[in-house]
Amino acid sequence: MISDRRKGAAKLMPKADLSDDLSDRGGAEPTLDRAIQDRIGTHLRAMYDDLVNQPVPDRFAELLGRLDRGEKEGRR
């Protein structure tokens, strides 16, 4: 059951972002505490940066190079 923590969290919730489109949220989801948001944000970016930093397959450079044939070579 997550309801206990949810209720507790809802009680502790600062009002910071409540101006954001309440209609769509329907009041069902409480706005998250800033510290929790930050933790999630940090984790998300770390995960994403890990993907961004993965080596890129050669196929993309080859594809663009192939399309570039006929124009002057040598610039990268």
Add this chain to the structure above:
Amino acid sequence: MTQPEPAIRDALLAAVPSLRAFAISLCGQVDRADDLVQDTLLRALSHIDRFERGTNLNAWLFTILRNLFHSEYRKRRREVEDPDGSYAGRLRVQPEQGSRLDFEDFRAALAKLPPDQREALLLVGASGFSYEEAANICGCAVGTIKSRVNRARSRLAALLAVEGVEDLGPDQMTRAALQATG
């Protein structure tokens, strides 16, 4: 297809790592993500005259990729639409190249989000787009993006707490909430 100017080609190539990260996060499969990126590059080149010089090339490319993803998503609905089944499974086996940190729990939680929330969170929280840019990319109102991002975060927090990711575990969450409100 017109031949790309070297400057355009370089800019497209420079955008590939971000496009790939977004595509992998969206569809959960590296092979499919790479096809999506390739289709995006080809589409971009064939419509390059529609790109307004001086505007954000990355935002334009993300828009193309997102639209391709969604049209493919609709085609493959049966295969893709199982929020807690195969997407999560595929995402789990995804990074082969020495992912040093363990993001599996986080990826699994991300995979459980509804696609519109996942997309909004990735654009704003990971790719670094503003709410306005994300709204343009998704073709919806800024308020809708904000709401989706908020709901995505709430959902992630709940999922991660339930699943006990170490530094996002319930105890830390409660403590963080208590500390932050004094």
